[in-house]
Amino acid sequence: MPNSTPPRKRPTSVVSSTVSDSHTWNLVYMQLLLEEMGHDVVNLGACVPEKLLAEECLRHEPDLLVVSSVNGHGFNDGLRIASHVRSVAGLEHLCMVIGGKLSVDGVRDVGFTRRLLNAGFDAVFGDDELPAFRSFVEVCGLRVSA
Amino acid sequence: MSAAAVTFGDFVAEAERTGRLVVQPRMGFGDLERMRHGLVRTKEAEALTVGTLTLDSYTRTGDHEAARCALANGVKLNGYPIVARPDAETADLLRGVRDASFPVQVRHGSSLPEDIFRTLVGLDLEATEGGPVSYCLPYSRTPLREAVDCWVRSTELLAEMGETANPHIESFGGCMLGQLCPPGLLVAISLLEGLFFRQHGIRSISLSYAQQTCPTQDEEAVLALRSLAAEFLPDAQWHLVFYAYMGVYPRTAAGAARLMEQAARTAVRSGAARIIVKTEAEAHRIPTVEENVRALERTARAAALQATRPASAADPTDSETYTEARALVEAVLDLDTDVGRALPEAFERGLLDIPFCLHPANQGRARSRIDDGRLQWLTVGDMPIAHGPRRLSRGELTADTLLAMLHHVEQRYDTAS
Secondary structure, three states: OOOOOOOOOOOEEEEEOOOOOOOOHHHHHHHHHHHHOOOEEEEOOOOOOHHHHHHHHHHHOOOEEEEEEOOOOHHHHHHHHHHHHHHOOOOOOOOEEEEEOOOOOOOOOHHHHHHHHHHOOOEEEEOOOHHHHHHHHHHOOOOOOO | OOOOOOOHHHHHHHHHHOOOOEEEOOOOOOOHHHHHHHHHHHHHOOOOEOEEEEOOHHHHOOOHHHHHHHHHOOOOOOOOOOOOOOHHHHHHHHOOOOEOOEOEEEEOOOOOOHHHHHHHHHOOOOEEEEOOOOOOOOOOOOOHHHHHHHHHHHHHHHHOOOOOOOOEEEEOHHHOOOOOOOHHHHHHHHHHHHHHHHHOOOOEEEEEEEOOOOHHHHHHHHHHHHHHHHHHOOOOEEEEEEEOOOOOOOOOHHHHHHHHHHHHHHHHHHOOOEEEOOOOOOOOOOOOHHHHHHHHHHHHHHHHHOOOOOOOOOOOOOOHHHHHHHHHHHHHHHHOOOHHHHHHHHHHHOOOOOOOOOOOOOOOOEEEEEEOOEEEEEEEOOOOOOOOOOOOOOOOOOHHHHHHHHOHHHHHHHOOO
């Protein structure tokens, strides 16, 4: 039987920093990683305010939003992002994850993860959990061979 | 200038004449006592030092109310809030420390520094640093033209301090993104920002360059910067400042010390007049005052042991870095002789394109790689650089390759024992 499945559209990801974080090497790395997994990536760069982040998500309609932060304020900034993004019509169900060095002391706090999940993130990753992030993307069916 | 009879620019010029490298920490505390202690210990170090006041991130982003609030509530700041603090307190902080033997430079990181510069003028603090490109593209979302306009006003404010005050600005352009920017582009941006300061009335200027992956390439770059500065800044007092590595730092104390000592040797061999140090604690946390003092002293010792470059050295204009930097500078000045107008247009057209920089004003088509230890172009985008492909083929740069490049220096120095 001939294969009649139409060629699959490449998934789109938005990669973003938080409002207070000016680090960008982590964002460049995440972009390359997602591109290797077959994604088209929109990289919003450093110091992204929540409002701009939501606007860009409405504009690009991504399959996945990846927030990456390493300045230690990721937990607080992440809570603000989640509550804002989830309050915007059209973004209630956007698949949205956060990861990196999310607190100042570098210790992962299960309470932090739970609160970020409750606030609206679909997954939370520490900076040593890239394999878990890759699996998450695959399980969501968002991996295509490049 | 009642506080300091010798200005920052004159002090470094005099040190350069006597062949001594000026060493400088990065140091900033919100607390007055700690800040004073840091300055005093820097001054007392066994080295020819200048002082640093590094500002906090609220002040950097113009949120002086947040800085005031933090001061009122005893919240720790990651630098000195010079705008939020009453001027009288800053004057007290510097009294008896800043003098003819110890000038102080204010370091801030702001893309919109007008409030900061106005405060400096009020305090007779004549030395600072930054630049319309170097403090906008890497760390902010400020539109480049807005940053340039603000830097024009700010630079002219400082210039109005007048000839006796000898206002000094250092371009941070040689440090773009800290790592993985090939030297030709660093040299070009540093020179162009220096030219920008000169065009807006500043007559005492320093140009920066940050240590990268290869000592001989770094030396070549500083010599190229020197040649270009001599040519393009004939009517200014200028010197070169070398930054110890700004990328991912070695994790071992021995590795960190070796990298710092290499920086000192390169600085002396290439004729830099001043060096900004890093400490052994750099990879792990913000260094203490005592760690800074040890780094200053170690750097001064390493510099003293290094003989200056032999006079018979190769022609500094006969290098890849010089050729590249010159082509970039000329392409930008061809757009407009007013550097402040030329710079944003150059980025728009991709004539300047900083690899891995995500700022919306940067085209982002250029990529670099480390080849046999040297930083090279993987793609040059639309920059007027002869060699190197213009576009990246898919899969040529992987996430793992990037990670290896970011850790190249760290790993080399940590495992070289």
